[in-house]
Amino acid sequence: MQRTNIEWADSTWNPVTGCHNNCPYCYARSIANRFKSSIETIAKKCRVSALAFTPGKNDATYEGEYHCPFPFGFDPTFYRERLAEPQSKRKPQRIFVCSMADLFGPWVPDKWIKEVFNACKAAPQHKYMFLTKFPERYELLYRKELLPELPNFYYGTTINIEYQMDTAYWTYNPKVRTFLSIEPITDPFPMIGYELPTLFTHDMVIVGAETGNRRDKVIPKREWIDPIVRECAATCVPLFMKDSLIPIMGEENMIRELPEGLKL
Ligand code: SF4
Numbered sequence: 532m533q534r535t536n537i538e539w540a541d542s543t544w545n546p547v548t549g550c551h552n553n554c555p556y557c558y559a560r561s562i563a564n565r566f567k568s569s570i571e572t573i574a575k576k577c578r579v580s581a582l583a584f585t586p587g588k589n590d591a592t593y594e595g596e597y598h599c600p601f602p603f604g605f606d607p608t609f610y611r612e613r614l615a616e617p618q619s620k621r622k623p624q625r626i627f628v629c630s631m632a633d634l635f636g637p638w639v640p641d642k643w644i645k646e647v648f649n650a651c652k653a654a655p656q657h658k659y660m661f662l663t664k665f666p667e668r669y670e671l672l673y674r675k676e677l678l679p680e681l682p683n684f685y686y687g688t689t690i691n692i693e694y695q696m697d698t699a700y701w702t703y704n705p706k707v708r709t710f711l712s713i714e715p716i717t718d719p720f721p722m723i724g725y726e727l728p729t730l731f732t733h734d735m736v737i738v739g740a741e742t743g744n745r746r747d748k749v750i751p752k753r754e755w756i757d758p759i760v761r762e763c764a765a766t767c768v769p770l771f772m773k774d775s776l777i778p779i780m781g782e783e784n785m786i787r788e789l790p791e792g793l794k795l
Contacts, residue, residue: 532620535630544613544626544629544630545632547608548610548629549603556748562601623658628647635665641675641677658793660685661684662687673704685734685792686710687709688710688712712738715751716755719755735790738771771788771789
């Protein structure tokens with residue numbers, strides 16, 4: 532686990548890394564590929580017990596004292612030795628689970644997700660925040676009775692462009708706590724034609740701008756943000772603006788709300 536600058540979390544925890552999505556603004560892929568270990572390094576230093584180097588089927592377990600960051604680059608990889616980390620932290624934290632992966636991508640086996648959930652359950656002092664671009668997986672897990680209905684588990688969905696709006700519906704499940712992360716906002720947020728009460732029946736909405744220096748970086752306009760502010764206010768949904776919006780909104784207009792259940 533690592534302390535994080537992500538404003539809505541205290542730390543990140545990555546028992547699984549990697550993703551087969553191809554988002555152009557993905558910071559996680561750049562980091563993973565930068566620190567990817569060579570096969571020679573893994574063999575000499577890390578003593579990885581399972582070297583199943585098949586994309587999507589990696590299941591690496593470290594045995595040695597050395598640590599190899601991203602032994603398989605950005606291919607999905609499960610680090611079982613990290614599962615106990617939340618238990619080692621007694622002070623309650625908001626933990627962003629798998630900030631370097633999409634834990635709910637269709638390539639991730641149910642058993643990995645189940646082990647991650649079990650590790651979270653073993654450290655109930657923390658709040659766990661999950662985030663995916665595949666919220667339909669929440670629904671599939673729910674139907675299999677594998678999605679914990681716990682008050683400290685928050686299931687988030689990242690949306691940023693219009694066609695992804697439809698995916699937001701998958702996250703609506705009154706039995707579990709959910710949130711939307713509109714980040715990075717890359718287009719005017721579509722409001723017309725959607726059932727706003729359904730869309731905003733979540734426990735929180737996060738909105739942020741793209742960061743970094745990508746050549747085609749999108750700088751959002753204030754008029755893209757204002758409708759979200761209005762809808763959240765009208766539906767009493769806590770809104771959390773990330774600091775990346777300060778240049779657009781001005782510090783005096785920033786809103787940083789959390790639902791009661793996420794307050795420590
Ligand atoms: S879904 Fe997330 S982790 Fe996967 S490529 Fe996109 S931004 Fe990166």
